[in-house]
Amino acid sequence: VRGSRDPPPLLRLDRPDASVPVLVTGLSAAAVLSGDGTLRCLRETRGGMIDWGGVYSQGVRLTGPWDLRVSTGGAPADLAGTLRSLEAWRWSVRTLHVVAPGLEVEQTIVPFPESPGVGRCIRLRNPTDADLSVVVESEATPFLAPVLIEGLKPYEFDLEAGPNGVACTTHGHFLGLASSPFPTSRTLDGRPWFGEHWTGELRALVARYELHLAPGAIARIDQVAWGGVARALGVGAEFGRTALAAADSWEAAGRRTWGAWLAGTPSLSFPSDPVLERAYGLARGALRALYTRPDPEITGLVAGYPWYCALWGRDLAWMLPAVLWLGDADWAQESLRTIFRYQATRPIPILAAEAGELPMQVSPGPVFLFGTSDTTLYYPDVLRRFVAHTGRGELVHELWPHLCEIVRWADAKLDPSNGLFTNGGEVLALRDAAENLGAVHYGIDAPDTTIWDSADRRDHAVDLQVLLHVARASLVALATDARRLSELPGSGVDLRSLAQQVRTRYAWPEERYLFDSLARDGTPSRRLRPNALRAVSAGLLDIAAARAVVDRALETDLTAEWGVRTLSNRDPTYDPQAYHGGQVWTIATAWAADAAFAVGDAERGVRLLRTIAGLLEAEHGLANECYRGDRPEAFDSCFLLGFSVAPFLTVLFERLWGLQVDASRPMLRVAPQFPSAWTGASLAGLSVGTGRVDLTWTPGSLTVRWTGPGPLELSAGAGTSTVPENGTATVRLVP
């Protein structure tokens, strides 16, 4: 009865499979499990095996594995060995286990939709005709480290227990554990513990529950793990106890929250390509799984799970266009406000910040770091898109001083000798700043921080010139629309000259491609990377050159069957497991799809989208960050990365459907590029300002239904037309 209203699960298993990661998220908290039903998740990470299972909240990993063991007199059984079924949705996971001599253990794990905690319900049923004495042991490993600090775990903790449960703290981070009923007893690393204040090293905190089940009887244990950054928690010590009182409604609350969000997003139907249609639904859910509002100051989307669950400025910029197509304008607006709130107002060398720079990372605390060459450049275009989707030009006025700072920041990065944007040296500056501080020093000799931030792409990476072009054009467009063009600081960026430089100085005639970068002295970097595709998408190349770039990128040395590599496998430095030196990244596959559509090659564009779609299905609605360059195997890869879903979604709307919006008029342009074999497609519930659009396409014909205020200007087919308020129009399209 409990599951009768559930949609089909994303994942259903009838036997344990520890290799499958399972993720459930709320806006503040998340749980990471594996397909054996345990809160463990052993995963290859940077070449080594690391366990990522447990509870996360506010960007802090609260626990390592959080195990359950059940015994009925004999040896305790763990959950993995007794799993009979597992069903996972975005908002909850349910598992069923059978422990000899037949005790049924049902476990439900639910991250709270907004609060910083995760609930775990355990139901035990005795179907036998004999009394059963049952012992349940819940073993939590405190972790309490912010995920933005890679690979570090504290080893000393302060603990005490009282009526609100266990409170565990270290270095300003907090883990609370509460349960109903109270445990019969507790141990710390095997030693009995009665809740008194305790400080020291700790591996395992065990709560033991002794139960007696008569034949047919059901017992329940509800547990809550909660916490995060102690001073940013926003809830009191009694949170766990309060949450336990509402245990019966945890799962319904999660389902309701997801349902409400999904109802506000467009639905897409591709009868000619069901795989792509299903992938849209999976990618949409995956993107929502990354939503975060860990405290009132921070709204956005985390970059990924499990080890990138913080706000990363670059990743957020790639995700927000998709958020806008999904109609969540308010979320996009608050995300933009968050990222601009942390813009550096002056140079801060110990944070690698230049004046005007937008942050690389933001976590609750707040803790933020800078030091990328590209993050800041994304945001003028994201803001332009926001205004186009929503018509809310007032945000431009609100952020105007920040936009002017971006102009100054970018100008300071221009090389006066050639007018090109300069990347490199960001992290080295940080090292210099910290050199004489403290008795401990550390660093990574990364000379450069473009999107491939472990690769040295100095001094003038091609995609950064494209980004600068897009950013400057967006700034001018925003200023023009806001009637503040005269107030926009003068810039050394000459759009025409910059585009010309990309076309000429980066031209790589032998490869019919673009050089990846130029040194200050003009020496080209002859590394074949997918980044040149961004020039195609931005329309900086003439059509013949653009087609040649797409053709070259899709040759097998750069493009594998499972996606596009970060470096050609013919490059002497190619390494199939180097993060940015040969691995396949799905974001690069989305770039290739985008560029293929940009040159009118719908067949190849759709083929690339289907590559991503196949991965989304195979990974049960998660989307790996990257794969080995020599075989389709995730390596050093977060199992869900916003990079791997958001650009896919954006290409579906902007290239496959060929949509462009301007909510201020309101106007919709539709120039679909469906493959020739397709017989139909539809889209319902697209937001344009405060209105909604439904589209139905058949070859040669497009029907548009508009429910917004006032008429909708429609640009499709041979010219423009008008769709009346609450009306419909059908236009003929040129095949």
Add this chain to the structure above:
Amino acid sequence: MRTLRIRADLSLVREGAEVAIGFGLRSLEGLGGVAEFLQHAVYERGSLRASGGSVVFTLRNPPLRMGAFGSVRVALDGVWAPPDRSWVQPGEGSPRVSLATIDRTHPVTLPIGRRTLFTLGGVDRTARKRHVRLELISVAIPPLVWYEFVDELRPEATPR
């Protein structure tokens, strides 16, 4: 050296003030907390000591980068410890691995939150303040990761 330290400390104060002015005191607290954690989370202070014919020390976490390393080398006061006489024991109870045998096909994974013991043979064991530098190369992400600390090398059998 002293002058440099004072200058650096003053610079930190100034930058801290700039963080507080720009983003509020809470930001400064948050950043300070993370910095303090970073300072204490890797090298186990006081663990640098002479032992047998070697120098040993302990890390409680991998330095900055997690995962497997295809190259690990350690220098004491700027002199690299001979890899064939140096070992790493990644986690209590795990076997010792000679630094000379570590490469991309035989990497070593430094565990998170567990003690990793380094043993350096063929190095100067003089008990005084010593500078230790580790350099590691991940098998997955190329740039070199380095970690340095300064501590008093304790003579053999000196209680910590």
